[in-house]
Amino acid sequence: RKEVEQDPGPFNVPEGATVAFNCTYSNSASQSFFWYRQDCRKEPKLLMSVYSSGNEDGRFTAQLNRASQYISLLIRDSKLSDSATYLCVVNELSGGSQGNLIFGKGTKLSVKP
């Protein structure tokens, strides 16, 4: 089974900092890409999808480079509430309508006052 690789961190940053997470995936046939957020002892929740053209949602910017099989997430002006684990997720479509989500191990972010 193909893999999704992330730097596990932890990333310890002060409030207001800009932080970037990187992720690489090995299956060149992967179809869609996501960042999920997981708070301590909680379930993963979709943060944002990642599109080839790049996309932005407030302080969060996601980028995809298909040629390099590389995904990134940029968080600007980080808040204390951004502290969580960020999971890079790749969808390997199969026969089902939903495909299979392959999760990275996650990158832990801790934002300090």
Added chain:
Amino acid sequence: EAGVAQSPRYKIIEKRQSVAFWCNPISGHATLYWYQQILGQGPKLLIQFQNNGVVDDSQLPKDRFSAERLKGVDSTLKIQPAKLEDSAVYLCASGGWGETQYFGPGTRLLVL
């Protein structure tokens, strides 16, 4: 809209015992997933259902794990017998048309 429901939330058993987890997906979601998340790892897919049919169970340890979704709605995941390495959070997720998966709160299993 009600989310994905799972029970129990916590379970402690001894090795070689059996355990079962239950999941009720979001109403109308045809696809249901069971994931295993070991501490410090991302979730790993165990089995995917489309309605009451299995789409992918390639990573399910079938010698001890089983799952069913008989009526295409709720689902159970069973481990029999449990091993120490089965200690993990078992997450259920469901999805409607499109690709977003919604996760339940998970069942934390500790095998002693």
